Each structure stands twice: as structure tokens, then as C-alpha cells.
Amino acid sequence: MRSTLEILQAAKQATASLCLLTTDKKNAALEAMASALLGAANNILAANAQDVEASRARLGEVMVDRLTLTSARIEGMAQGIRALIDLPDPVGRVIDSHTREDGLRIEKIGVPMGVVAIIYESRPNVTSDAAALALKSGNVCVLRGGKEAYRSAAAIVKAMKSGLRTVGLDENLIQLVEDTTRESATTLMEAVGYVDLLIPRGGAGLIRTCVERAKVPVIQTGTGICHVYVDASADYDMALSILENAKTSRPSVCNACEVCLVHKDIAADFLPRLDERLATLRAENGKPAVTFRCDAASLSLMPHGMAAGADDFDTEFLDYILAVRVVDDVQAAIEHIAAHSTGHSEAIISRDEEAITRFTTAVDSAAVYVNASTRFTDGGELGLGCEMGISTQKLHARGPMGLCELTTYKYVIRGKGHVR
């Protein structure tokens, strides 16, 4: 087994060749990686079957589903890699430029971070997604997946490295951490001088540990306690449709709505309709019904509601559960969000421009929606074409992180003997 330090040293050394690659070469590598992945599908499925077999007893059904690969999922991973080929290369893009009166030419140019480390859990597709995003953005990746998915990750990485070799590239551009104990994660968090950016992708515990312990730069991703505020001026049908979409279209994801705040003037009118739409009608149509965790004011208005517990306004349910609270006005909604949000995505449903402007100005989250579902917080939906995760921090990147967010910049300044 190679030590994590050896892997980091090899990664750092490989950055030198990567910054000189042309866009065409990187795209050829992506195509070769996708082909190699498909070519190795049987090996990958066999390795994955071993992972699943070894974990079945310990993991719940949802986790086993996340871990399990199929031919269709491998096909999807290859498509994910190929989708990056057509996206613009973020390396070398001129972000800004000007020439001073004295002739000094200043350009601000997009460049790779260097070594990007990703600590993730059991989903094998993160292995190929992260490697491909890193390559296109000119970064060497150090992948540290979960122990339960190690065989799958190793088979995927082996295939991608063979893809790199077919186009004559250094297979050190993709690094898989071989030690899956806690120690290797700690090594990555403390690898000052080796890791230029650490991205934890997974549960709240992993992310908190990285933020608290890391000495290298981290981007915090993921947790989403997303709010929808229904203003007194809201169109009820629109509000109901947005809430149903934000809560039920995919409850397990971070951009799903967890909390509904309703203006007091419409609570008696609106909340019974919300209950009917998300619980009664869905049940009648054979869809999973939503249950509600209600504050005192909303409880009596919602037949499918139960009294909210102490933590219900601070919980990412990731389930068919919605916390509901009646608020005095848009300002009270803003204050509730400031106190309880994770800074991911929040929405206002309103026809009152003053309330809308107040909400979009004062709510301090990565994405603030007006009359739209929180579910659009996604790299593809927002026009980035892809994503490495959704940042809930303010430094460097906020919201979906695409290729540009995986780069930094440098100033390149040309003179003719200019001195100051």
C-alpha cells in the first residue's frame, strides 16, 4: 500500500505537467477515460458486487442503493465524463485585462488550483465525476472515498488511468488514496503545501470535521435547510405548486425545501390548502404524503400536522416532512432564515415588489428565489454545465461549483522594462 504522503507527493509533482496541457489534449483524455470506463464495465461491476456483498449486513437500504452500480449507472458515469468535453476550458481564460497609460499590460487569467482533494462517502460515481472535473479544470485530484466503496473506486480509477495512458498522459494525474482509515482523511486535512483545495462531499459530520480540523483550504458543501416563504400577496396556486415541487420532487437532495414560512394574514386561508395539496391529494393519487411539523399557530390549521419538536426548524429531513411556521411579515421570515438556514437556497412567493426586494437583499444564502422552486440550485440548471458540489460557504465559491470554481487566477503582467 502506498502511504497517503507518497500519494500527495506524486500528486504535487504531477501538477507541473498538467498546467501545460492544451484543451484538445484534456478533451482527448476525457474521451479516453469514458471509453476505458465502458470497456472495463465488467471488472467494475464485479468489484462493486464485492463491495455491496461486504457491506449489505452493515448498511441500510438507501446506502446499499447508493453504493450499487449497474451497467446503466456506468453508462451514466461515462456520459458524465463526456459531457465535460464540450464545456469551455476554464484554464487560460482572460477574466479581466487592461493596458495602463504607461503601456504596462495587465491580464487576470484563470489557472488551476493545483491539487484538489475530495473526501467522499459511498457513491461510486463521485469517483469518476470528480476525476473528470479535476482534469478538465487542470487540477490533479486526490480521491479519498469511503471504505465500503473502495473496490469499486479502485476499479474505476484503474480504468480511468488506462484511459490517460492511451493518450500519453501521466497516470499520476488521478490519485486514489489507498488507506481508508480515518488517518488518511486527517492527513489530507493537514497537508499544507500539498493540497490546494479540499472538498468534503457527504454527511454533515464529515463536513463539520473538515471545516474544524483542516489546515488546508476547504470548501464546505451540501447541507441544505431550505426555506420557502409564502408572502401575504402570494398567488396560492403558484405557492402550492412550488412547495409541492420543492418538497416532493426529490426529498433526499440538498436543494429540497425543509421549512415553509407563511405570512400570518393568509395562514388560515392558505395552510389548509397546503395540507390538502401535499397530504390528502397526494395520498389519494398514490404518492407519498407529506407530514407537517407545525408551530403553535399553524398546528390547528393543518389536519396532517403534529407539533414541531425543539430541533424541527434546524433539521435537514431529506424526507416527506415539512416544518411549518406562521410569521408576522417578510422581516420576520428573513430573521427566521438568518437564525436557522444553512445558507443554501431560500424562496419567496410574493407579488409585492417591496417584500421581494427586501427578501432578496437581506437573505444571505447562496441562491435566493423569487416565485420559483429551490430545486433549481444545481450546476446544470444554473448554466454551469456540471458541478463538483454545492458550496454553502462564502469564501471563493457559493452555490454550485462548476469548472471555473475549481480554478483560481493569476495576474500576468507584461512590460518593456517597466519600473515603479
Place this chain on the structure above:
Amino acid sequence: MRSTLEILQAAKQATASLCLLTTDKKNAALEAMASALLGAANNILAANAQDVEASRARLGEVMVDRLTLTSARIEGMAQGIRALIDLPDPVGRVIDSHTREDGLRIEKIGVPMGVVAIIYESRPNVTSDAAALALKSGNVCVLRGGKEAYRSAAAIVKAMKSGLRTVGLDENLIQLVEDTTRESATTLMEAVGYVDLLIPRGGAGLIRTCVERAKVPVIQTGTGICHVYVDASADYDMALSILENAKTSRPSVCNACEVCLVHKDIAADFLPRLDERLATLRAENGKPAVTFRCDAASLSLMPHGMAAGADDFDTEFLDYILAVRVVDDVQAAIEHIAAHSTGHSEAIISRDEEAITRFTTAVDSAAVYVNASTRFTDGGELGLGCEMGISTQKLHARGPMGLCELTTYKYVIRGKGHVR
């Protein structure tokens, strides 16, 4: 004395009012802060005299000079604040926008970080600079200056707060940490949920401590081991003029050159001229002469050279000292820089476009110069108009940090009932 936690709570609370301020209001506040500073000049000078008196025995001459205020310096501080009035407001700027085919409108908008904490040392002007930059960029600042400058900082902050009051603003927008023990610095570093960005400004020790210990987002500033590489194709006169400027125009600053790398083919020709220009001629003209710390190959070529010690290629001299090394070619220069640079500023002096492209592509520093002095790495010189410090990290901001670099962004997305 207010505790640091109380100060952080007041700062966080004050962010809510700041994000709603118009540009005009912020500019009026800056003008009022500058006027109040000038109006309080006598109080500030008296407080500063006490600081200087108390520290004179303990501090060296350079430190006493840094700490000492004069009427002219206070005038300069007021001018520094007023200079921000004409700069564009980074808050609310539309960084990117598009409307999807389905009508969903996506805007990426510049917004404040929230609370920006600055830990600095003895220069009193940092107090007013940082407060003014934070205000214009919509941030509440928490200032934690050095113990030896506390009376000066308190007098400056008192004046600026009175300025805020004259235009009807909350004086909590500017916070001075009252505890000047190490404990308050630690509190700031660990204030997750209160501090959105921590900027250490000072010596290498302070910066290292912040990077290693902070749990809040940090931007590393300052240390500059800057290199000038003289290629075989260089114009000698240009190289000499750039090296003299980069080394001697202000040796105490972070963008001064500390190391000269010379291509082996011209070493015998060029290095004696460099010695003459920076040592002999300067001495003859009554200017401080440069001394050289030479590798084996350059030592015999430089009459004012001495053999370099083990650390001389990893030292920020901040003095009339230049380390000199002969390298095989541009690739060897790139590798030396990769091993020894702090990622601040490096220059190539060359007429060979291939060597230039190789250097600008492969050197991974905030600013890479072609035929120009490293001394231009400065917010004013590069067109940012001002600066909070020079970032030597890659996350978020690189090089000089102006007003935009003190902001983050959010997506504001408007629909008409859009669901996914």
C-alpha cells in the same frame, strides 16, 4: 471591557442594517469618517504619543517608526478613506446573468461577506484603512490591533464612530476588540458563525498561526520571497534597471525582489555588471549598497558577494540583500521558484517568447511579470484602486485584495411559478 464574544455578537447583528445601505449613504459615511478623523487629530496624536512612549524601550527603531503618527500621517489616513468614495460599489454589481429558454432569470450578484475580522500589528493606519474598506464593501469590521498601538486604534475608532453617527448610521458597524491578549486573537480564529472572513496582516508568525489554527475562513497575506529570473536572451540594461528597482526602491515591502536567478550562459557577463550597478555605483552615489548571498557559481563573479547560507534562498530579507543563483535554463528557474517561492510575485527578463510563455504558464504565483519590476503588485498599481492586503493563497482572492475581493456573491433567481 466588553468581551470579544459580545463584540462579535454586536458585529453580527449590525450586518443586517449594512446590507441595505445605498452607495450614496456609504459614501457619505466615508466622508464623515474622514472629517471626524481630521477633527480628532489632536486626540489621536496624544493617544499615539502615549503608545509610543510606552513602547519605546521595548521596540526597535523600525517598529517605533511604524507606530508613530504625525499630522501628515493622519492627513494621509483621511485621504485614504476619501479615495474609496469614487471607487465603484462592489455590492449589488451583476457579475453574470442570463435568462433560460423557459423564462427563469438567473443573476449572480456581488454581496458583502458579512463580518470581516482583521488581526494586525502596530501600524495605526491599518485601523482606518480596514474600517473604510470594510464599510464600502458592505462588511462590518472587527479590528484586533496590536497591544502597543491600542490607544491609537481606540482614538481612531472613536473618531470614525462619531463620523458614522453624524450620518445616522449604527456605530456598531466598526468594532474594535478591547482585549489585546492572545486570547482575543484565538477567539476570532475560532468564531465559527460570527466571522465570515479573517484577514491576518503582519509578520509570518501571525499569519502561520492563523492559517493553522483558524476554524473560520482565512485569507493568508503578505510574505513575499519574490524572484527575478534573467534569461539568456535578456536585455542587460533592462534587467539591471528592473533588478535595481525591484530590490532597492523599497526593500521593506513584500513585493521587493529577494532572489535573482541568472541563466548560466550569461552569468559571467551579467553578474559582474549586476554587482557594479547595485553595489559599487550605488555606494558612489551615496545610496545604500546591496550585498549578495551567492551560490557557488555566482560567488566568484560578484566582488560584493558572500557565500549563501542554508536559508538564504528561503528568506524574506526586507533589506539591501539579494540572493543570487545561476540556473541552467528557464525550466531550472521555474523549478527553483516552485521550491522556494511564497507565491507572491516573480519576473522573467527575456526576449525569447518561448521561454516567456513557459515561465508565465508554469510559475504558480499571484503575479507573474514579463520584463517589468515585481514592485507593481499593489492594488493601486494593478487598477483595483486600493487594497486590504496581498493574498498569497489561491482560494477566493489572489494578489492585491480590493473592494470586490472583500465580497462574495449570491444567485438571485426570478421565476413565474417555475418548478423543476
